[in-house]
Structures are given as structure tokens and as C-alpha cells.
Amino acid sequence: MVTTPLLPSDYLDLVSPLRAGAELRGRIEAVHPETDDAATVVIRPGRGWRGHTAGQYVRIGVDVDGVRLWRAYSITSPTNRQDGRVTITVKAILDGKVSNHLVRRATPGTLIQLDQPTGDFVLPQAKPAKVLYLTAGSGITPVMGMLRDTEFDDVVMVHCAPQPQDVIFRNELHDLVADKKLRLTEVHTDTDGKLDIARLDELVPDWAERETWACGPAGLLDAAEEHWTEHGVQERLHTERFRPSIVVAGDGGGEVTFSATGKTVDADGATPLLDIGEEAGVLMPSGCRMGICFGCITPLKAGAVRDLRTGEITEAEPGVLIQTCVSAAAGPCDIER
Amino acid sequence: MTAIDPTAHLTAEQIEELGRELDAIRDEVIASRGEKDAAYIRKVISAQRKLELVSRGVLLFSIFPPAWLIGTAGLSVAKIMDNMEIGHNILHGQWDWMRDPKIHSTTWEWDHVSPSEQWKHSHNELHHTYTNVIGKDNDLGYGIMRVDEDQKWHPFHLGQPLWNFLNACFFEYGIAAYDLELGKNLHKRRRKNPEFRARAKAVGRKIRKQVLKDYVIHPLLSGPSFLTTLGATFTANLVRNIWTHSVIMCGHFPEGVQVFERRSIKGETRGQWYLRQMMGSANISGSRTMHFMTGNLSHQIEHHLFPDLPSNRYAEVAVKVHALFEKYELEYVTGPLPKQVFSAWRKVFRLSLPNKKPKVKTPDREQELVAA
Numbered sequence: 001m002v003t004t005p006l007l008p009s010d011y012l013d014l015v016s017p018l019r020a021g022a023e024l025r026g027r028i029e030a031v032h033p034e035t036d037d038a039a040t041v042v043i044r045p046g047r048g049w050r051g052h053t054a055g056q057y058v059r060i061g062v063d064v065d066g067v068r069l070w071r072a073y074s075i076t077s078p079t080n081r082q083d084g085r086v087t088i089t090v091k092a093i094l095d096g097k098v099s100n101h102l103v104r105r106a107t108p109g110t111l112i113q114l115d116q117p118t119g120d121f122v123l124p125q126a127k128p129a130k131v132l133y134l135t136a137g138s139g140i141t142p143v144m145g146m147l148r149d150t151e152f153d154d155v156v157m158v159h160c161a162p163q164p165q166d167v168i169f170r171n172e173l174h175d176l177v178a179d180k181k182l183r184l185t186e187v188h189t190d191t192d193g194k195l196d197i198a199r200l201d202e203l204v205p206d207w208a209e210r211e212t213w214a215c216g217p218a219g220l221l222d223a224a225e226e227h228w229t230e231h232g233v234q235e236r237l238h239t240e241r242f243r244p245s246i247v248v249a250g251d252g253g254g255e256v257t258f259s260a261t262g263k264t265v266d267a268d269g270a271t272p273l274l275d276i277g278e279e280a281g282v283l284m285p286s287g288c289r290m291g292i293c294f295g296c297i298t299p300l301k302a303g304a305v306r307d308l309r310t311g312e313i314t315e316a317e318p319g320v321l322i323q324t325c326v327s328a329a330a331g332p333c334d335i336e337r
Numbered sequence: 338m339t340a341i342d343p344t345a346h347l348t349a350e351q352i353e354e355l356g357r358e359l360d361a362i363r364d365e366v367i368a369s370r371g372e373k374d375a376a377y378i379r380k381v382i383s384a385q386r387k388l389e390l391v392s393r394g395v396l397l398f399s400i401f402p403p404a405w406l407i408g409t410a411g412l413s414v415a416k417i418m419d420n421m422e423i424g425h426n427i428l429h430g431q432w433d434w435m436r437d438p439k440i441h442s443t444t445w446e447w448d449h450v451s452p453s454e455q456w457k458h459s460h461n462e463l464h465h466t467y468t469n470v471i472g473k474d475n476d477l478g479y480g481i482m483r484v485d486e487d488q489k490w491h492p493f494h495l496g497q498p499l500w501n502f503l504n505a506c507f508f509e510y511g512i513a514a515y516d517l518e519l520g521k522n523l524h525k526r527r528r529k530n531p532e533f534r535a536r537a538k539a540v541g542r543k544i545r546k547q548v549l550k551d552y553v554i555h556p557l558l559s560g561p562s563f564l565t566t567l568g569a570t571f572t573a574n575l576v577r578n579i580w581t582h583s584v585i586m587c588g589h590f591p592e593g594v595q596v597f598e599r600r601s602i603k604g605e606t607r608g609q610w611y612l613r614q615m616m617g618s619a620n621i622s623g624s625r626t627m628h629f630m631t632g633n634l635s636h637q638i639e640h641h642l643f644p645d646l647p648s649n650r651y652a653e654v655a656v657k658v659h660a661l662f663e664k665y666e667l668e669y670v671t672g673p674l675p676k677q678v679f680s681a682w683r684k685v686f687r688l689s690l691p692n693k694k695p696k697v698k699t700p701d702r703e704q705e706l707v708a709a
């Protein structure tokens with residue numbers, strides 16, 4: 001009442017964005033390089049942060065060139081960190097907007113948006129006798145969260161990376177090895193080639209007896225799942241897949257799903273989605289029909305669309321709204337109407 | 338409307354070429370939109386909120402005249418910032434590209450009695466699409482005035498200087514009524530329309546909240562300063578209303594601005610639409626502060642060409658747009674605020690009386706006729 005049409009929180013956000021009761025945010029406190037293309041970001045989460053379980057990931061919203069983009073990253077800090085900070089470790093991927101921003105340009109003091117941590121790639125309550133971590137590339141990140149969090153009596157790790165200098169956390173891993181807390185096999189794929197899953201018998205003879213956590217590219221995980229199933233021990237294997245949204249952006253339009261209405265139609269790459277929806281009998285909001293009034297904006301749930309004025313492609317991400325009157329399908333897409 | 342079409346010298350091809358050149362200006366801004374722009378709007382929003390907080394804080398002691406003066410001035414400016422540079426532009430979707438749900442046309446609400454949802458429809462959709470088309474764009478006189486010779490005269494228009502003055506003082510209510518299309522919807526049959534009733538209810542709720550805040554809660558919080566704070570918030574609303582009304586009058590009413598007939602927009606091309614926006618709008622010249630306080634609507638021409646570009650970029654766009662006006666030999670209507678306000682008011686007075694139709698032919702056209 002006192003602040004209408006704003007809420008008191010809109011004013012409190014000006015001075016205390018991390019307070020209890022505020023929307024969950026975090027502040028970047030430091031960015032430490034790990035390798036040439038990976039860095040650890042230290043985040044002070046807001047008071048509403050509920051804490052994580054080792055192995056979980058967190059979705060963060062970062063403003064890159066003024067545009068808010070959301071990505072998920074594994075938490076690499078232990079759950080009992082004294083100062084209450086959490087860290088994520090990010091590997092810059094080719095053309096990755098957020099990863100490159102975080103690794104190369106993020107500065108301490110920046111506010112980011114946070115979700116509560118989530119994910120079921122976690123350690124069990126009861127300590128297993130023997131553990132195997134099978135990782136590749138940035139797949140090491142959730143496992144590092146586990147290694148730092150809980151000590152086991154017998155831990156083996158098989159990690160794949162192109163070259164020794166690409167191994168994230170290499171010094172820390174080698175320290176653990178020196179302290180006899182970890183047995184580590186590094187597979188350097190540039191020289192050794194990709195890991196053949198059958199080599200596990202030789203690298204870790206008792207692999208089938210070990211509770212295993214595997215994280216890495218789809219190829220490795222598929223092979224692991226097959227291998228573990230073949231030997232009838234699939235219940236010992238826990239995997240975490242990084243699922244980059246696969247967007248097939250083309251010129252030729254695609255299948256358009258109006259998920260709220262439950263209709264699916266084929267669309268060409270030149271007809272506005274507004275027209276496609278209306279023809280299919282979907283209740284589409286509309287306005288000027290020329291891209292100026294923003295009366296037609298609708299969430300894009302999946303896929304990609306092309307702006308018919310500029311040719312620019314917009315890919316689905318949480319919170320992405322498109323102007324249906326000037327957007328055409330660029331590959332299969334899902335419109336929330 | 339003047340008897341000669343000021344765009345008559347342009348061929349259809351030239352008009353499309355002009356459209357392409359304007360598209361290129363738009364693309365350039367969109368390609369370079371980024372962190373700096375995002376920082377700009379966040380800074381403005383933050384400054385507005387702080388100014389409003391401080392001003393309302395000062396007004397708690399408004400019984401002391403200096404506090405009243407400072408608080409009222411601050412609150413007036415804060416309300417103008419909220420409505421103009423922030424509200425109007427966010428509701429246009431100028432900042433939607435940031436994907437920040439807190440600064441988004443679908444979630445923003447402003448310090449104004451017209452709910453943003455209804456304003457977006459009548460303003461973004463109707464006014465910006467049908468700019469200056471008689472019978473389609475209700476902004477041409479807001480349904481209570483004649484602002485062009487081609488609009489039909491009615492004895493009601495005799496009072497239009499007074500209507501305009503009252504509208505200026507209570508502009509936010511005028512806009513709310515306008516967004517509700519009250520004139521049309523108060524007819525007996527339409528009054529019962531459930532859709533209209535729902536919208537009227539939404540306006541009622543918004544008015545109640547606004548009035549409660551400005552005229553009950555804040556005065557009560559001021560204790561012994563109750564009456565002076567009440568006067569201060571009333572004054573701030575009045576200042577905001579007169580200011581925004583003046584700025585908006587300058588956008589389409591000054592002499593030199595063209596209006597269009599319904600049939601002229603049938604099958605309109607992109608280029609022709611751009612041309613109509615160019616001829617149907619007028620700018621206000623002035624300092625950076627002036628542009629800021631008008632919410633960059635001083636760049637009305639640029640705003641009408643590109644309503645969804647971030648307002649902080651209109652100044653740079655204006656240089657390029659002005660050059661195109663010169664290249665295509667079109668009149669770029671602009672002037673200082675007092676001159677443009679005077680020009681608009683003069684029109685309101687002049688057109689309160691009926692004018693002859695057909696209009697007096699201008700010498701140019703006569704020469705053409707002689708030549709023909």
C-alpha cells in the first residue's frame with residue numbers, strides 16, 4: 001500500500017539484494033583460473049540459500065552483454081565450507097556465451113541470479129566400501145564436489161582429458177594421491193586416444209564391485225551404461241549427463257508444437273508463427289502484426305525461431321519470449337500457447 | 338492536413354529505399370545493444386526509486402516550508418521519471434531483450450491510474466500502428482478535441498481549450514478513461530459488456546491503490562504534516578500530469594504534422610508506414626536533461642519509427658534520421674518545448690471553431706493547376 005505499484009522488496013533490493021526473503025541471488029566474490037579455459041567462480045549466495053548435497057548442480061542467471069542467460073553448473077565446493085561460499089567451476093566451451101563470460105570476463109562484485117541447488121547425482125547416506133569416479137573433461141566438476149566433501153577408504157578415479165594441462169584441479173588431485181586418499185589414472189586422449197571402456201578391467205580390476213559415479217560426454221556415459229548393464233551391475237552406476245539443448249536451426253521451418261493447446265503443425269520458415277497458430281485454431285495473442293507493439297509475445301519453450309526482419313535466430317531458454325508476428329520457425333519448436 | 342502532400346515528390350521506389358535505410362539504422366542499434374544499455378536503465382530505475390524514497394521521507398516533515406518545497410519537487414521529478422523514461426519505455430518492450438523479468442513489458446506496473454495492461458493495448462497497438470490516421474488513432478485529440486482541419490466539427494469542440502486544460506491537470510485519469518474507451522463504452526448497451534466491466538474494475542482497483550497511497554497513507558504517516566503532505570502529493574501529481582500532457586501534445590499536434598485518411602493506409606508497405614511515422618510526429622529540441630525528462634519522447638519521430646529501441650539510443654539515431662529527412666527533402670518538425678506547446682495550443686484554440694472545407698488551396702498547388 002505504501003509503495004504501490006512497487007513492493008517494499010523493490011526498494012530493499014537496492015540496498016540488500018542478498019537479504020533473507022529476497023529472490024535468491026548471489027554475488028561473485030572471486031574468479032580463480034584453473035586451466036587455460038576453465039575457472040572457479042566463488043559465489044556468496046543470498047540468505048535464502050538452502051545448501052547443497054555434494055554432486056548437485058545449481059542454475060545461475062548471468063547477464064552477458066546485458067542479456068540474462070541461465071545455465072547449470074556443478075557445485076565444486078564442499079558442503080561444510082566454513083565461510084558459507086559456494087564455488088562452481090566452469091570450462092569455456094566453443095561459442096559458449098555464458099561459459100566464456102564467466103571464465104574470461106566475469107568480475108568480482110557482480111550480482112547473479114541463483115536457483116536452489118538440485119540434482120540426484122549425489123553420494124548415498126551410507127558410505128560404500130569402494131568407490132570409482134569415472135570422469136572426462138568438465139565432468140570432473142560434480143565429482144570434485146564429492147571428493148572435497150566426503151572421504152572414503154578406497155577411492156579410485158579414472159579421468160580423461162586431452163592433455164595433462166587440461167586436467168582441472170590437477171594439483172589438488174595429485175595432493176590427494178600423495179596423501180594416499182585417492183588412486184588416480186589420467187587418460188590423456190590426445191596421446192592415448194579415447195578411453196575404451198573395456199580397458200577398465202586393466203585400469204581398475206575390481207570396477208564391478210565399486211559404487212561408481214560417472215560424468216562426462218554422452219559417448220563415455222553411453223558406453224559405461226552398456227558395459228555396466230552387460231555385467232549385470234548397472235545398479236552400482238550413477239551417471240550425470242550435461243544436456244546442452246540441441247537446437248537444429250535451419251531455413252526450412254519445422255514442426256511447431258503449441259504445447260498448451262496440444263496442437264502440432266508443420267510450418268515453413270517464412271510464415272509468422274502468429275499466422276501458423278491462428279490457422280491451427282490456437283488462441284494467439286496479437287496486436288500490430290508488424291513487430292512494434294509487443295502485444296503478441298509468447299514463451300518459446302523449445303527449439304529456435306528466426307526474426308523475419310533481421311534473420312536473427314533466437315533459441316529457447318527459460319524466460320525467452322518471442323514476438324510471434326515477426327518470428328518464423330527455424331527448425332522444430334515449441335510455443336507455449 | 339495541408340492541401341499539398343509533402344511527400345508527393347517521392348516515387349514508390351524512393352519510399353521503399355527510405356524504408357531499407359531506416360531498417361539499416363534499426364539493425365545497427367540492435368546489433369550494438371548490450372551491457373552499457375542495460376546498466377543505463379538499471380541506473381535510472383535505481384535513481385528514480387532513491388529519489389522517490391528520499392522525497393517522500395522529506396515530506397514527512399512537510400509542515401516546514403523548505404521540506405515541502407524540496408519534497409514536492411523531488412516527488413514530481415520521481416513521478417515524471419517513473420512515467421516517462423522508465424514506465425513508457427519499458428511498457429513498449431524496449432528493454433525486453435535483457436530477459437530480466439523485473440524490467441519487462443509483461444510484468445512492469447507504473448505509478449499511474451491506468452493499469453499498464455490496458456495502456457499497452459491502446460498505446461502500443463492502436464496509436465503506434467495507426468499513428469495519425471483519422472478515425473483509427475484516438476490519440477488525435479483523444480476523442481474530445483479536433484486537432485486537424487479534416488476532423489469533423491461539432492459544437493462540443495467549442496469548449497476544447499477548456500477540455501484540454503482539464504485533461505492536462507488530470508492527465509492520468511484522462512488516459513485511464515481513454516484506455517477504457519469510456520466515451521464509446523458508456524452507451525447503455527456496451528456498459529454491461531463483461532469484458533468492459535472487467536477492465537473498468539481493474540482501473541477502479543488501480544485508482545483506489547494510487548489514491549490510498551498518495552492521499553491517505555503518506556499524509557497519515559506524516560502525522561502533524563498530514564495536510565501539507567496531502568497538498569504536496571497532489572501538487573506532484575499535478576506537475577507530472579501537466580508535464581506529460583505538454584510533452585505528449587508536442588508529439589503529434591504542432592503545426593506541420595500530417596494526418597492521414599483511413600483509405601490512405603490500405604495495403605501500406607513497410608516504407609509507407611515509416612514515411613507516415615516520419616510525417617506524423619514532431620520532436621522537441623533541447624538539452625540532455627530535457628530529453629531525459631521527456632523520457633526521450635522529445636525524439637518522438639525516432640520513437641515512432643522504432644518504438645522498441647532502447648530510449649537511451651534515440652539521440653544517436655536522431656542524427657541519422659535527420660539526415661534521411663534532408664536527403665529525401667522532408668520536413669523534420671522540431672522546436673523548443675515552449676514553441677511546440679504554444680503551437681499545439683494554438684491549434685486547439687483555432688480548431689475549436691469550424692473551418693471551411695474544401696480548404697484554401699496553397700499557392701504552390703494553384704501554380705500546378707495553372708501549369709496543368
